[in-house]
Amino acid sequence: MGTNFNGMNGTIVRKVEDLPVGRVPGEPYGYVSDLLVTIDVRVERLERRETYETTTHERVTGPLDFALTTSVWQPSRRDIVAGGATAAPLDEAIAHGRLDFGLDEAAVRGLALDHECWHLNGMSAACAHQEVVWEDSDYGRRPSLTLTQPCPVTGYRYGSAWLVRVLPEGFLAELDGLLSGAHDQSGIYRLPGTETDR
Numbered sequence: 001m002g003t004n005f006n007g008m009n010g011t012i013v014r015k016v017e018d019l020p021v022g023r024v025p026g027e028p029y030g031y032v033s034d035l036l037v038t039i040d041v042r043v044e045r046l047e048r049r050e051t052y053e054t055t056t057h058e059r060v061t062g063p064l065d066f067a068l069t070t071s072v073w074q075p076s077r078r079d080i081v082a083g084g085a086t087a088a089p090l091d092e093a094i095a096h097g098r099l100d101f102g103l104d105e106a107a108v109r110g111l112a113l114d115h116e117c118w119h120l121n122g123m124s125a126a127c128a129h130q131e132v133v134w135e136d137s138d139y140g141r142r143p144s145l146t147l148t149q150p151c152p153v154t155g156y157r158y159g160s161a162w163l164v165r166v167l168p169e170g171f172l173a174e175l176d177g178l179l180s181g182a183h184d185q186s187g188i189y190r191l192p193g194t195e196t197d198r
Contacts, residue, residue, distance in 0.1 A: 019188065
């Protein structure tokens with residue numbers, strides 16, 4: 001187990017920075033012209049601990065952690081007007097029909113689906129056996145630490161640890177395929193030797 005990481009918690013195996021995906025109408029954001037949508041992606045092999053517990057209570061070594069964020073830019077590209085940990089701008093770009101940077105609709109839909117299914121898969125508060133109970137609070141609706149029942153298999157208490165939802169076999173290859181049509185590949189990093197997922 002190393003202590004020199006090039007990522008936040010381990011080794012970066014895929015990194016995409018500021019990749020143009022498409023454009024969205026500017027009017028909802030207070031602009032006349034269309035606005036650029038970009039994505040950032042990080043896939044990191046977690047290495048801070050010897051093993052990690054999965055949502056099915058198995059112990060794994062070096063699981064992959066995935067994150068995808070979006071940005072909607074001012075026309076000047078000086079600042080972001082919307083985005084973050086959401087795929088909504090990707091859906092907007094598809095609906096607007098302005099995917100003019102090489103990624104087709106299927107690729108952008110695939111990236112949005114990956115975000116929906118796997119974003120921050122290394123930070124799951126519930127195990128696979130728990131039904132999360134929601135409650136109202138002063139801060140709005142949120143998962144309940146006290147009302148969510150312990151895991152019937154192990155007794156794990158909701159929110160007591162970050163569990164890993166293991167990415168499916170072939171995830172890296174699928175991600176590479178989705179990104180392969182991008183006109184500008186210069187912002188896409190692939191760790192050599194990681195052409196396959198395991």
